[in-house]
Amino acid sequence: MKIGVLALQGAVAEHIRSINQTGAEGVPVKKVEQLEELDGLIIPGGESTTIGKLMRKYSFIDPIRNFSAQGKPIFGTCAGLIVLAKDIAGGEEPHLALMDIQVARNAFGRQRESFETDLPVKGMEKPVRAVFIRAPLILETGEGVEVLSTYKDEIVTARQGHLLAASYHPELTEDYALHQYFADMVKDAQAAVKL
Numbered sequence: 001m002k003i004g005v006l007a008l009q010g011a012v013a014e015h016i017r018s019i020n021q022t023g024a025e026g027v028p029v030k031k032v033e034q035l036e037e038l039d040g041l042i043i044p045g046g047e048s049t050t051i052g053k054l055m056r057k058y059s060f061i062d063p064i065r066n067f068s069a070q071g072k073p074i075f076g077t078c079a080g081l082i083v084l085a086k087d088i089a090g091g092e093e094p095h096l097a098l099m100d101i102q103v104a105r106n107a108f109g110r111q112r113e114s115f116e117t118d119l120p121v122k123g124m125e126k127p128v129r130a131v132f133i134r135a136p137l138i139l140e141t142g143e144g145v146e147v148l149s150t151y152k153d154e155i156v157t158a159r160q161g162h163l164l165a166a167s168y169h170p171e172l173t174e175d176y177a178l179h180q181y182f183a184d185m186v187k188d189a190q191a192a193v194k195l
Helices: 012-021 032-037 050-059 061-069 078-084 175-195
Strands: 001-006 025-029 040-043 074-077 085-088 099-104 117-119 130-131 136-141 145-152 152-158 163-166
Touching: 001 012, 001 032, 001 175, 012 025, 012 175, 025 032, 025 061, 032 061, 040 078, 040 175, 050 061, 050 078, 061 074, 061 130, 074 078, 078 085, 078 099, 078 163, 130 145, 136 152, 136 163, 163 175
Parallel strands: 001 025, 001 040, 040 074, 074 163, 085 099
Antiparallel strands: 099 136, 117 130, 145 152, 152 163
């Protein structure tokens, strides 16, 4: 099972290390053609406007939308969550517009307001260690979007079918439970294709 990490900007190596911990193979994705070999894709944190520009520059937008249309799972963390969202508060143009959520950028303030916490996530036995760095927030969810966790009554993890989004950086910890959750989503999607 191959899970790619979009390697345009952000914490790519850390995500790959976490994926490898799940028994899947983590692959840095720098070319559109690589998407064909993948079973799942992670869009990492970084700067959402920069990631969006680079995705347009290297023609990733439509191929990733097609990847999603095939039911292949995509996981967006921090800026990756913003890239997945259909609506970005403040009028910024959406990037992939795949997930029926409205998000606010830098909702937790600047770098110095970064923090770590143990976050209970629906469907997982133990809380996930979550690192929030200039994290975005999910303001609203559309139909079919399941809220998996909140922090101080704000939505920070959500799922819509084969799409998973987290406001924080699960890859910056030794806890790879959320990557395991995503790897299981990929496994389930593979099994559904074979039926």
